[in-house]
Amino acid sequence: MLQLGDQYLLRQLQETLDSDPDNPSHHYNLGLYLWESSEAMGDCVGQSAQLKERAAEHFMASAKLNPSNGAAFRFLGHYYSRVSVDAQRSAKCYQRAVTLDPFDSEAGEALCDMLDGDGKESLEIAVCKEASEKSPRAFWAFQRLGYLQVHQRKWSEAVPSLQHAIRGFPTCTDLWEALGLAYHRLGMFTAAIKSYGRAIELDNSRIFALLESGYIQLMLGSFRKGVEQFRCALELAPCNLSAHFGLASGLLGWSKDCIKSGAFVWAADLLREASEAAKTSTSLSGNLYSAWKLQGDIQIAYTSCFPWESERSGYDIDEELFKSSITNWKNTCHSAAKNAKLSYQRALHLAPWHANIYADIAISVDLIDFLEDRNKDSQEAWQLPERMALGGLLLEGVNKEFWVLLGSLASTNALKQHALIRGLELDLSLSEAWAFLGKLYRNLGEKQLANQAFDHARSIDPSLALPWAGMSANYQDGLCSANEAYESCLWAVQILPLAEFQVGLAALAVLSGQVQSPQVLGAIGQAVQRAPYSPESHNLHGLVCESRKDYQSAIMAYQRARCLLKIISNFKGDIKSCLVDVSVNLARSLCKAGRALDAVHECENLNEEGLLDAKSLQIYAVALWKLGQYNLALTMARKLAEDVSTMKHTSAAAALGLICTLTYNICGFNSVVTMIRKFPSECLRSSRMSLIVCALNALDRKNQLHSLLPSIPQTVVSHGMIIEMHSITAIGKMLQITGESNQALAVEKGVNYLRKALHMYPNSTLIRSHLGSLLLSSDDLMAPAKAARCAVVPTGHPCPINKGFRLPYEIHGAAAAACHSFCSAIPKFSFPTCNDELMHGARSLPLLQRRLHQEPWNQNARYLLILSILQKAREEKFPHQLCIILKHLILDAISREKFLRENKLSHSRSIILLLCASEISLQTGDFPGCIRYATDALNVLPTHSDLFFAHLQLCRAYAVQEDYSNLRNQYTNCLQIKTNHPIGWLLLKYLESRYSLQNNSDIIEENFRTCIASKGISANCWIANFELVSAQCYMWHQDYFRAEQALTRACAANTDSCLLLCHGAICMELARQQGGPQFVSRSISSLTKAQNNSPTLLPIVSLLLAQAEASFGAKAKWEKHLSLEWFAWPAEMRPAELYFQMHLLAKQPSTGSTQDRCIAYTQSSERWIQRAIHLNPSCLRYWRTLEMAVAS
Amino acid sequence: MKLAGLKSVENAHDESIWAAAWVPATDERPALLLTGSLDETVRMWRPDELAPVGSPCKGHALGVVSVAAHPSGAVAASSSIDGFIRVFDVDSYASIATLEASPSEVWSMQFDPKGTILAVAGGGGSTVKLWDTSTWQLVASFPVPRPDGAPPDKTGSSKFVLSVAWSPDGKRLACGSIDGTIAVFDVARAKFLHHLEGHNMPVRSMVFSPVDPRVLFTASDDTNIHMYDAEGKSLVGAMSGHSSWVLSVDASPDGTAIATGSSDRTVKLWDLSTRSAVQTMKNHSDQVWGVAFRPPGGSGVRVGRLASVSEDRSISLYDYS
Structure with a gap:
């Protein structure tokens, strides 16, 4: 069966063993080889067992020869456990292997598995401990140990084991999870989150880690992060009950955060999602009481945050629509509360031993009663909420919270007091109980006791809203100022955005003048969302909007308030006076919003009922006047005047001011003057009246009111007022x-x-x-x-x-x-x-x-x-880049002005901007553009006085293009339109002279003279300028005599040094041409004047003077002036000629004081020439002089 | 939660400094502070010593009113009164693109969190323009509608758009106008959603909370900072304490605090849990036009930094912890 190569290897191993049979490693090697080949063939069981047996023999031999070879024992262990099943022996072999080599994770794991299978946990732990103590690198042992310790809930021991194991297996997800669990159970939440996070990072399908870290996040109050984890978990396992439950409770917690910060819409959005999740969790498992309770909690939270949203349409509210929207809102809240009640009952049904569910039911029933406006005065001895609260107390009589709850739910004051005091007996530092007690005493009118109770509550827990709100109620009793009350109420609202507090805050803001603060706007907006059924909140909302000049919203808010007042059933207080107040507010806002007709209607309605007071009279009068019904308005003003004497000082002043303004606007100046003269002088003391008198006096040519002015005491009116009066007097x-x-x-x-x-x-x-x-x-x-x-x-x-x-x-x-x-x-x-x-x-x-x-x-x-x-561009001679940007800016501004084409200012701005665009085009060589813009300017407003300049601009454009016929046309246009800006005529004069548009005619001069006739003190300046222009024109025509005459006239009109310099220069030129000594002396006199008049040294003046003096042979003066010239130039601008002149000066033998000539004598005359050549090498004269100087 | 002054550079620019933004860190360098000024230059500064990086970047012909940095940290944009937007490479200052718009159409700009769009708000056009950052072409233009029931517009300039902000998820875009209203857009559907009301003077600066895509902080000339639920269309809270216009607002990366700069020459740090100012820095001698928290990221950068720039030509850097 063995392959050929393997056969060879086997034979070799066998031979080696044979050659040295006592060597344990030879035995081991052969055994290992046999064992591995048996493992490799796997499928053929009989043969592999045979091979393994052979291997075992060799391992045995090796172990006997070398008892410290752990590996041999491990294989023996394997053999006994798998081939010849002998647990005892196998365990011993493994044990031996582990003892010999604590790193041997294979043997260790196998041993532990065996022990685990036999249920010998303590033995298993002992093995792992032994191995881990032997070597810190026996990570398998630490891992096993850690798991076992987690299993045995020995959390604090598990942590170091697991930490150690993680060092060996840093990417083992199970280890991280186990570590997270251990930390979690030890209460080390951030560490637990980190461990779980690592596990999720390594394997993002770990639901356990996701859920556990989610719950920890909820516990830590980071609901947002927790919700994220649960959402991830739900993506992996959409039917996981725990994930749904966690998501629902996370969203509930988050929404409570939102409610606390006042974001009701957001909270409601979150709660809708939470309710879905809770529903899923109850449908997955209907017998979990906590799921039902959670569902109930969510519905209760929804009831307490579901916001009413206003219907924004048109200018006025649709009463039917408004009423139905309120009903809808109420129904939504009501059904949520009912659902909560049902859910709580189910929970109670499942776990009737939980006392807090009784309390929950009590709260939900109370809420439903409130939403149904049910009266609590029925004959039953025990109301339902009280009974349920008692149910909780019967189970847990020592729970102080339940006593407080009973105290807040009880219908009779005696029971309330009793319950709260019982609560306090259990815990004297129960701040809520103190706060409720304070509220109770306040309602009973026991102010002293109430304040004491609130003080207790506040000192125990300053972050409780109720006592602060209670403190602000002291304002009513005059115990604190409006500002103090406002501050404490603001604090209460910031802690807990409850509609009652917010309404109170807005009311206090109106009293303390803080009504424009954004906190009040936010608070009253939220109050309207949460208490849309309360006319007071709408009315205050209107006041806040009105103070911010948002009249449209104010009108709608008042209309809502009135609509509610009409339908309200159980309103405490005087409905009629409230209705009048709201109507007056509405009329005022309508009037301010420019809807005078509607305002008049409102006032007429009030008038019919005979409820028109001073305030509404003023509104009525103004509205009538705005409508143009002057007679009626005056009648109202007269009516008002009758009441003035009975009014308070400030409102009387306002009323008088109004009467004066109306009379002035309707009857004119004289009647108001006669009226004011009839007023008693103390009426004029107010700042408003003083201003009116002052303004009328300014308008009056006969000074009829002048005698009244001193009667206004300067000390009474403020600084700013006096300044304003000065300004009016100036007018x-x-x-x-x-x-x-x-x-x-x-x-x-x-x-x-x-x-x-x-x-x-x-x-x-x-x-x-x-x-x-x-x-x-x-x-x-x-x-x-x-x-x-x-x-x-x-x-x-x-x-x-x-x-x-x-x-x-x-x-x-x-x-x-x-x-x-x-x-x-x-x-x-x-x-x-x-x-x-x-x-x-x-x-x-x-x-x-x-x-x-x-x-x-x-x-x-x-x-x-x-x-x-543009001015800057002109100074810098229109650089290209600047022109591009300027054009960009101008074109944009022109297009923006087109939107504003209404007022006069915008028209003249447009014309100037178009002319600027035209000028830029001219300077950048875009002549068609130049003509186009100038023509556009002509079309803006055909009768505008500035149009002269548009024609002038066209003249310049045509002149550049050498289009003489058009130029002549435009020139004629200019002469026809005329301008009262003298500069226009000067410019036209240039053009006329340059292009010979008019021969021997003085039209321009005539026009110019008539134009400057009205210019007062600046007329002389303009004459001088005109003469200068004339002189320039003469010079173009080489007519120096007449140019000199013109300049003489100019100098007579204005002694500006530049004009004098011009005159001096032209005299010199005449002297040069014709040699008349009289010109030289005229020149000297002009130039000397120029030098004296100029605040700084003017260049060229001294040089010319020096030359003039030199022509008379006055050498000393020549030297003096020439050396002055040096200082007239800035260092970097001195021309070559100046250096050359210095050379002449330096050549002179030094006579007189050297101080005057120190500059010239600092260098030799050759040096001066060289420097002149260096600056201007193209001038042959310098070179020649240099040659001569060197030659001599 | 506190600020501690680290470093101040007087005369950082030759003229008033009007804009500041942090360029996020890249692998090669830490985050840099980018400033724009009336002296027509844009400069960059290396924290914490505020050492200038490179020479001042010229190229604008009038004062720089807004700077923005791409989230990748490689690209930044600056805009000036003349209406040109310069997009440049941060490390070389090399110009990448020049976007031309009417001068009054460019005021504030911001890259979206993914970096694919540059939103440019501004001007009497009452629009927010979106530029694609790969082609630098105009891809969309959202007109800002007038709120319901507002008086008819006579001046034509009453809806000048001053500020723009992206929500951290990139789904919403808010823009503030001079009448104090804030328009919220759904970017994906290119749709106007609603107005947020409550300010009655220009809204010059806005920022979404980095942790809550619904929460928007706004700074207005009415001296108040508002906190809106941008989805729920409601004013959640308000913070008052500045004595003059609030010119700039930024939220700390952890989302627990905001910083504001104001015309009253102060920088304030606000604790969002109590909605009160916890600290007031008075080291500037003129109005503070910009405040910016350093975004997290970069090697070894765990500490928070806040920079403020002012009309007095100085830059201040604070440690935020």
Whole structure:
């Protein structure tokens, strides 16, 4: 039977043994070989047994010769256990093998299996212990031992064994599970979760580990994780009772967490799922009382969290729909409670010895009674809930909880008190009992006792909601302030979101002025969800919504409250006054929401019943006025006026203010003035009336009310109020001038007044904004800069309320956009001739971006940012990248403006934006685009005054394209439309001159003169600019004489150093051309003025002066001016010519003080020439001079 | 539960810092902090020493308003006022894509938890746009409807969308607008579900709880932080304590706390179990525009980190434990 190769091997082994028969290893080898070949043939039983017998002989021989060879004993053990069945011998052999070699897991396992089969557990443990003590690496023994210890529930011993075994078999799932179980039983939950987690990681089909870790998670309160585990388990075994049960209880726990945090919808969703799971578990096994109890618990929880959801449709509530939704809600709660009752009864039926189920039934019955509005005053001595609670107590009389339960369920106060006191006798620190006792005493009117009880409860357990709520009720007795009461009630609501507490919180919030806080909104929303049958909760919900300006929701809430008040059966208190209150609230909200007609209807209804009080009269009057029924409104106002004397101070002031406003709006200015003059002076003390008087006085040219103003005591009104009055007075000042000189608003007057006011109140943002706004609209050329200086940008905190004046950022943005100087923060682009450091467009760019970042929806901020970026692009000569972004921004802004096409502001913004787009197109060479945008701008609003500039832009576009006929047309358009912006005429003048559009005509100049006639103090500036432009135009035509004359006129109008420099330069040029010494002296005088007027050294001025002086031969002056010129240039911008001039200076023999010439003398004249050549190597003159210098 | 200041970098940018996000750790490097600023740059910082990583990343022409990091940690995106979104490789700063939108259409953005979609909210368009992250093409656009019964829209800008948040399971998308309402979308069905109401001023920042896909935290200019059940459409709780706008909110990875940054220059840490502020950090000298918890992951990173960035140009890093 043996193969040929095997035969050979066998023979060899046999021969080796024969050669040395006393060697145990030879015996062993042969035995092993025979044993293995017998195992290999397996199917042929007879022959294999024969081989094994032969093998056993050899093993025996080997063991005899070498008694320390464990392996031989192991095989012998195998032989005895499997071939010749002799348990005794086999066990001995195995025993021997294990003793000899504790690592021998095969022998060990076999031995233990044998012992296990015989039920000799203690022997088995002894074997494992012995092996494990012998070697720490006998992992099989540890494993076996661990399992056995787990089996024997010796958890603490099992843990180290299993831990040790895991070191040997780290991927054995069973070991991890067993370890988890041991930890679990020892109460080491996190360790248990980790072990189970490892088991699940190794094999995700381990239901045991999933379930056990799920239960531990539930016990630890991590319901979410537990639910996850149970869901996994259910996927593996959809019919596992334990998993369904666990899932249901996990979801129940989770939903209770949700209820505690106020998420009722969520809790209800979870409970629906839980109820399904519980149903499955009861259907899988109907005789498990705990499953029925769980189902009951779930239904009770569902009853206490199922939220009512409002039907949101239309503007008013549908009463029928609303009533039916309330009924539906009640039915759902009711049926859930009934189901709970049934489930609890089943549970009780299965296990009547469980006292707590009696208590559960009692609770469910009580809940059903509450939902059915059943009266407890029936004649029966014992109500059902009481009886059931007693049932629990009969079984477990020492359970304090049951006493508390009885106390809270009992129908009579005596029984309540008795039960609670019994509970306290059992445990004096039972906080719930104290709390209920407090509630009981409160209801009985024993305030002292109630407070004591609440204090006890609170000091024992501060996380109990009821005592806090009880404390807040002290407000009614005047024992604490509304704010304190609100705080304690808020605390109670945060601990337990119970509808009663939440309604109380909202009521206290209304009293303490906290009604806008989001906590109140959340609380009252939840109260409406949980107590939709209560008119009070709806009314308060309405008040909260109204305070948040959500009038639509408020109206619906009031309507609901009224609907409920009409149908309610057992309402405590005066239904009629409640109805009136709700109706007044409703009318007010309707009026605020702009539904004046409905508001009037409400008030008429009240009027018919004769219930119109001062509050509703005011609403009535306003609503009537809004409807245009002026006579009726005045009648109501008169009625109100009759009542004013009987009102409280604050409400009287409000009523008077309303009467004044109505009279002003209906009868006009004069009648209100006469009316106010009749008022007694103490009526005017309130801040509101003071403002009204102040505003009326500002409007009045005759100052009829002026005498009343001082009667307003400055001390009574607040700081902010005085500032506001100053602002109004400033407007008044501006208006009064209007009457006399028939001009536009006299801005200067207002500015002057506000300046004084600002001096008094330097930190008032209102005055600053007002002043800034006025300055921006004044004609002063420097006004934007002044405005920017007086507008302080608030750092960090958002801007205050906008009173219609420009905000600081707007002022800065406008100033940046209006900056007329060609200046830049980066000197490489231009010299800063701008006198004012503030007027850098670049500086306002981050400011505007910050503003836009704060209010990205603010179209005006976006617009100003675009203008600033355009300004920056202009300064940097329109770099390509910036143009792309700018175009992107502009096009977006234009498309956004299209939505807003309603107001005037948006129109003018659109036009400017289109012109900006046109300009960018022009600068990037997109001429058709340029023309298109400019044409679009023309179409925005055909009569707009800014359209001159659109035509002007078209002129420029056609000029660039050399389309002269169109250019001429647009030019004519410009002349026809005209503008009152002088800059427009200047630009047109350039075009006219450049393209010879009009010959020898002064049309533009005429227009310009009429335009600046109204410009006041800035007129001279504009004249100077105009003359400058004229001079430039003359220069284009080489007419230097007339250019010089124009510049002389310009300098006469404005002594700006740049103009003087121009004049000086042109005089020099004339002197050069014609050699008239009078020009040189004119030049000197202009340039000297320019030098004196400029705040910093201007380049070129000194150089020209030096040349002029040199032509008169004044060498000392020449030297002085030339050395000054050096400092006029920034280091990196000095031109080559300057170095060359320095060479001339350096060549002079040093006379006079060396201090003046120190710069020139720092280097040799050759050096200066070399540096000039280095800067401009293309100038032959420098080279020649260098040659000469070197030659000499 | 507490914060301990670890490190502050003054003048981290040349101008106000407006945005911050953590780039998740990869196998080669730890998580990095990504910041965007008015100085038109995006920079990255290595914790805990806040050492700058590489040179500042330029490429925007106006201030950077939002930054977002891909969950893989390899890619990030930044957007600026000019309306361009730059998508770049985190390790090389190399540009991957430039997404162009109207300037007012880009305000806040976030990658979905799987990293397949970039949601970009913003603007008067009142939309949330979804970009596919493999092709960088626009795949969907969810219009935000107006709430029922709201007054008719005259200004056209009243629904400017300011913030966007993905639920941790990637199924829901929430976006907040300036009128204080929050719209919730079902992403798979591309369907608007409902509005969450309660704020009456702009909602600038939102985050879903990392452990509860139903719970949404919102920060608003009305100085309050709200906690919504986003599925159940209800206001669950509210937290007040800031004295000015709340500009930013983030939830801790364990889901037990949230941090907020506010215009009142403080960073607050809130305990969700008591719904109260447990700590107030006052180390910034100007409004705090961004707070961000470091996401878990990376080798040996067990400790929690919170970063805050502010208008005062500084970055602060805190230890959260």
